[in-house]
Amino acid sequence: MAYKIIEKLQLAPNVHLMNIEAPDVAAAAKPGQFIILRIDEEGERIPLTIADYDVDKGFVTIIFQEMGKTTKQLGKMSSGDELQDFVGPLGKASEIEKIGTVVLVGGGIGIAPVYPQARAYREIGNKVISIIGARNEEMLILEDEMNSVSDELLVATDDGSKGHHGFVTDLVKQLLDGDEKIDRIVAIGPPIMMRTVAGVTDPYDVETIVSLNPIMVDGTGMCGGCRVNIGGETKFACVDGPEFNAKDVDFNLLMSRLSLYRKEEMDALEGSKKGCGDECKCQ
């Protein structure tokens, strides 16, 4: 089985969008879920959140940033190329219900998984306020798309090149201190951003949901590698999550476990630089 890349777009430096032909996955996908892909026989299985899906055209959209060996290799692939494996949808779908006003917070490529949630919350009649942020304007993705599914869109950049000069968490705090009643916050982005959002919302009585991205292998509860500590209990992010209540998450443990293979990842990148000829697609 092979899964064809039917479209590839560059959204920002080293950030790509791909539509992957996978009709069965598209038909079953829901916001909040993820897929696991493997590029080729020697490849590792990596999880990526589903950014969008089109049931009629039979594709699933993924958005990724080139970080380690696999995402760099993926970044070199083009439409028409095929992935060896594309498994999904995995994880529990987000619980999207009509509750009033929902704030969707997306940081960096975390905006990608926030997008289908924003759309789904709005479609059933919630008021959607979205806050998206990136290092700078160039790195900000899906602004128009987020605008089209939000009642209100706020932007933050670390360097102030667009919108608020600062972090998305500043805007979250401003909203919480304002007059509007907020019924739920969903925040997805780098773990450090989610940890900061959790810290900001903690004193307020507002349900805050985050989506965790620990290291995984099978994604179906078999390996137990994606262990996270939720309110003192060990959970598997792949079957119990990936979404959890922010106040229960042990972010320090998550961040530490994410760094587990940093040395091996560096070695792999180093090795592929040395070992590959001009034909190599991994660099």
Added chain:
Amino acid sequence: MSITQEMPEQPAEVRIHNFEEVALGYTEEQAILEAERCLECKKPKCVEGCPVNIDIPGFISSMKEGKFGEAIDVIKRTNTLPAVCGRVCPQEEQCEQLCILGKKSEPISIGRLERFCADREREAGVKDPVVAEPTGKKVAIVGTGPAGLTAASDLAKAGHSVTMFEALHEAGGVLIYGIPEFRLPKAIVKEEVEYIIKLGAELKVDYVIGRIKTLDQLEDEFDAVFLGTGAGLPKFMGIEGENLNGVYSANEFLTRVNLMKAYRFPEYDTPIKRGSNVIVVGGGNVAMDAARSALRLGADEVSIVYRRSDDELPARREEIEHAKEEGIVFRLLANPVRILEGENMTVNGVECIKMELGEPDDSGRRRPVAVEGSEHVVDADIVIMAIGTSPNPIIFDGSKGLEVTPWGTIVVNEAGMTSLEGVCAGGDAVTGAATVISAMGAGKQAAQTINDYLSK
């Protein structure tokens, strides 16, 4: 009375540096000598001990005359995974335990002979099977471990249109992700899966039932369903430090090594931590596999920590002996109570407590009791938990009608039928973690039940 032919093996000091198969297989001469020991009993006890009822005296009789092609045909009438079974079945507790020769001397090495026939055929090129006349009935097989593969092959042989669904990217279940290359080469599993596909079964990998499709949807699409989803969910002890970096479940450790070939990193992209001091908690075959894999990854010392004594180790004796020959340290009558934390949330040792055996418990085994004040620290940078697994609950998502026990195993009747009509189940998903051959036996039983159900 003649004694059994010894199995040639890679010497321990050589094999600890490679992932190649430990047991090398009989030579043709050895195979015939061993076969000649068989008494061909009129009422063969060995067959009763085989969960898939292979005609053991039948195939051995052909071997005596050097008719190995005939022998494999006899085996394959009831068992489509002979190369796998010949390697990983606990023959000593099944067919060989009942062998009449064993009363006075040593039982005949049935497993090794089965392996010889399968390997011999594979080297010559496996014959394509005759495909049965289609019945027009469709059967879904969920999970392609030993139970699913066996059910699939029997149902395909009966002429049903069989579709196998596998969540991982390769078929074989525990045979692929769990059992290491040095005990069961993956190429052999692949060939046996290929054979089942040649029988007419279709294989869909990367396909998670419970997520991509619910069981209810499968029931609508297929005339019958077999659930062989296994017991994949790893158990942990619930002790302090269990989520530290360097603590693996045996499933994760073995999946990285076997399925993802982490032992060939960076040629393969999946990494694994190669520890200096590795502790494996547990005493079953999975613990032995994990310990011996860790050793081959280059650890200085690998120890098994098990709370009972040598006599109670649940692993096959052959695997325990192999592990000992390779230098695995056995820390028996010991139990971890805490994993110590080092820099950056890594493992920096395991605090264990000594155990002694008290009165027998419900399982009939003497209950291990902690010896107060006997805590001691064992050096470790990697800890692998091999204390068992429970059934994976994903299959139940979106399907309410399936009856399960409080332990999450699927309830079936004697024939292997679940609470849902036309849905059978077998293997670890029903029994909890058990052996390859018992899962195959359950797959066979379920196939028979589905056959009867479909011909109504």
